[in-house]
Amino acid sequence: MSDVTIKVNDNGPLRIMGKVEMVDAVGNHFETTESFILCRCGLSDKKPFCDLTHKGKFESAPRA
Numbered sequence: 001m002s003d004v005t006i007k008v009n010d011n012g013p014l015r016i017m018g019k020v021e022m023v024d025a026v027g028n029h030f031e032t033t034e035s036f037i038l039c040r041c042g043l044s045d046k047k048p049f050c051d052l053t054h055k056g057k058f059e060s061a062p063r064a
């Protein structure tokens, strides 16, 4: 069992739960908490984080 869980929310963001280090393409660190959400729809003005813009505009419910 991993110390980090990534939950794919139906019609919404990826919820990251656990202590992670997140960096951009050049290695700069994003400030995160132990639970945060990442945009999966591409509509957020706060990428890579979700700002809830997806609500009612994005449909995706993948299953493992």
Ligand code: FES
Pocket (backbone or CB within 6 Å): 012, 013, 014, 038, 039, 040, 041, 042, 043, 044, 049, 050, 051, 052, 053, 054, 055
């Ligand atoms: S998933 Fe929430 S704004 Fe993109």
